[in-house]
Amino acid sequence: MRKLASVSEIRSFLRPHRQAGRRIGFVPTMGALHEGHRSLVRRARAECQVVVVSIFVNPTQFGPNEDYAAYPRPLDADLALCREDGVDAAFCPPVEEMYAPDSATTVTVSRLTDGLCGAHRPGHFAGVTTVVAKLFNIVQPDVAYFGQKDAQQAVVIRRMVRDLCWPIEIVGCPTVRESDGLALASRNAYLSPAERQQALCLSAALNWACERIAAGERAVPALIEGMKRRIVDAGPCSIDYVEIVDADELTPKPRVEGRCLIATAVRIGKTRLIDNRVVDADRLAR
Amino acid sequence: MRKLASVSEIRSFLRPHRQAGRRIGFVPTMGALHEGHRSLVRRARAECQVVVVSIFVNPTQFGPNEDYAAYPRPLDADLALCREDGVDAAFCPPVEEMYAPDSATTVTVSRLTDGLCGAHRPGHFAGVTTVVAKLFNIVQPDVAYFGQKDAQQAVVIRRMVRDLCWPIEIVGCPTVRESDGLALASRNAYLSPAERQQALCLSAALNWACERIAAGERAVPALIEGMKRRIVDAGPCSIDYVEIVDADELTPKPRVEGRCLIATAVRIGKTRLIDNRVVDADRLAR
Numbered sequence: 001m002r003k004l005a006s007v008s009e010i011r012s013f014l015r016p017h018r019q020a021g022r023r024i025g026f027v028p029t030m031g032a033l034h035e036g037h038r039s040l041v042r043r044a045r046a047e048c049q050v051v052v053v054s055i056f057v058n059p060t061q062f063g064p065n066e067d068y069a070a071y072p073r074p075l076d077a078d079l080a081l082c083r084e085d086g087v088d089a090a091f092c093p094p095v096e097e098m099y100a101p102d103s104a105t106t107v108t109v110s111r112l113t114d115g116l117c118g119a120h121r122p123g124h125f126a127g128v129t130t131v132v133a134k135l136f137n138i139v140q141p142d143v144a145y146f147g148q149k150d151a152q153q154a155v156v157i158r159r160m161v162r163d164l165c166w167p168i169e170i171v172g173c174p175t176v177r178e179s180d181g182l183a184l185a186s187r188n189a190y191l192s193p194a195e196r197q198q199a200l201c202l203s204a205a206l207n208w209a210c211e212r213i214a215a216g217e218r219a220v221p222a223l224i225e226g227m228k229r230r231i232v233d234a235g236p237c238s239i240d241y242v243e244i245v246d247a248d249e250l251t252p253k254p255r256v257e258g259r260c261l262i263a264t265a266v267r268i269g270k271t272r273l274i275d276n277r278v279v280d281a282d283r284l285a286r
Numbered sequence: 287m288r289k290l291a292s293v294s295e296i297r298s299f300l301r302p303h304r305q306a307g308r309r310i311g312f313v314p315t316m317g318a319l320h321e322g323h324r325s326l327v328r329r330a331r332a333e334c335q336v337v338v339v340s341i342f343v344n345p346t347q348f349g350p351n352e353d354y355a356a357y358p359r360p361l362d363a364d365l366a367l368c369r370e371d372g373v374d375a376a377f378c379p380p381v382e383e384m385y386a387p388d389s390a391t392t393v394t395v396s397r398l399t400d401g402l403c404g405a406h407r408p409g410h411f412a413g414v415t416t417v418v419a420k421l422f423n424i425v426q427p428d429v430a431y432f433g434q435k436d437a438q439q440a441v442v443i444r445r446m447v448r449d450l451c452w453p454i455e456i457v458g459c460p461t462v463r464e465s466d467g468l469a470l471a472s473r474n475a476y477l478s479p480a481e482r483q484q485a486l487c488l489s490a491a492l493n494w495a496c497e498r499i500a501a502g503e504r505a506v507p508a509l510i511e512g513m514k515r516r517i518v519d520a521g522p523c524s525i526d527y528v529e530i531v532d533a534d535e536l537t538p539k540p541r542v543e544g545r546c547l548i549a550t551a552v553r554i555g556k557t558r559l560i561d562n563r564v565v566d567a568d569r570l571a572r
Contacts, residue, residue: 021305100449103449104396104445105393105396105445105449106393106395106396109390109391134449134451140453160391163390163391165420
């Protein structure tokens with residue numbers, strides 16, 4: 001596996017592969033790789049002839065009071081995992097390789113970024129779409145893999161790619177969970193043992209909602225109320241949101257109909273956790 | 287020459303050329319082609335193995351009170367010129383091929399778009415950068431050609447390409463002028479014979495400024511004052527701006543030093559005309 005830090009190096013590395021017509025798969029990450037990332041890498045490995053992983057903690061997607069400085073950067077361990085999973089090239093640029101001092105260009109996606117995490121992290125999605133646009137132009141993959149754990153991000157990236165006509169297929173991959181249900185996330189490393197236990201409230205609340213929906217409940221207010229109660233009952237926390245929205249348009253749903261995204265973001269201690277489930281009400285028994 | 291209207295058609299047309307490693311040159315236009323456009327096409331023809339021209343009157347770069355509906359669309363004549371100049375493919379998409387009803391993505395370049403035409407045409411450059419981003423991803427050229435007549439546009443596109451890391455070379459080509467100095471522009475067709483005569487005030491004012499600078503004048507206020515007087519003296523008009531700015535950063539210059547862009551926009555009757563000159567004060571005698 002090659003570890004490459006500059007745009008010109010990754011371009012040179014990929015040129016012969018592209019010329020040979022090989023399918024290039026791309027997994028953009030911020031490092032601190034876990035089994036969630038690895039599921040994306042393994043899927044890319046199974047579907048593509050060349051697999052590129054980027055490891056870049058993107059400053060522009062962090063708010064001024066967020067955890068950019070503290071975000072874990074276990075680069076050697078990340079590279080070992082990439083090697084183990086058969087990655088061909090890890091692109092690990094320094095910040096100055098990605099952002100010139102006089103950078104002036106931003107890619108924004110409207111509407112889809114107004115709610116959910118977008119409402120609580122101003123500027124976050126503009127940072128994400130801008131850096132992903134850069135990475136797409138650097139790597140020029142045939143296919144890129146994103147985790148469903150970041151459900152809003154996946155919807156936003158998919159729309160950006162469609163709107164700006166990138167010839168890139170976007171593949172969403174299922175959330176990977178611990179055996180007790182906690183969605184894998186690099187930020188789980190911030191949790192104390194007690195917080196780790198409390199954090200199960202997110203997946204538990206989502207499970208409860210899915211069960212209620214399967215049992216016939218369609219009233220969104222009752223479902224949100226029940227999820228919030230379950231989260232609050234688990235211990236002291238601050239709920240950013242618990243919402244049920246259209247899975248593609250991310251617009252609020254008054255009733256559970258069609259494909260719905262049930263999504264929540266909760267702060268436990270200093271750690272902000274997100275989780276979600278997609279349910280297709282039309283494909284349930286009633 | 288192929289005339290292609292859909293993204294999938296132009297992609298299919300270009301695929302074998304790209305696979306064969308041929309250099310693809312791209313000239314994005316809004317049609318109503320004149321010798322200015324043709325100079326870009328001929329340069330592309332001389333430098334590339336495949337030449338693509340797009341003809342698309344982009345609605346998002348027109349303001350609500352601008353001339354989108356009236357903008358000339360002589361498609362058959364345009365295609366004949368493309369054929370004559372050896373264009374391989376003319377990409378002429380309908381609006382709905384370029385903009386889905388739920389389009390949500392915008393590419394913006396800050397700072398460089400604040401002044402000059404950006405100050406007088408709110409949203410114009412966001413429209414330009416967004417459609418050019420789409421076209422770049424559709425055509426995926428090796429090199430794209432832009433006219434220096436739209437000086438701010440060329441600077442903005444260049445910065446966008448650098449910032450978002452497109453592997454595309456941007457070539458700026460000199461303004462083509464009528465024998466009496468009028469810069470060629472599709473909108474010149476709007477001018478009455480009297481307005482056509484009056485319109486010479488733009489190039490005349492710029493010429494005067496260049497002569498004064500060559501003679502040693504370095505004070506920007508005196509130059510702007512003199513240019514405005516010459517424009518106003520030519521007849522009734524409305525001056526959008528007369529400015530001298532840094533040619534790369536587009537920031538106002540108190541004195542003429544280094545590479546300067548001298549730019550003006552003037553409304554004569556219903557027609558908005560722009561023109562500019564670049565002078566390198568460091569390369570003048572004094």
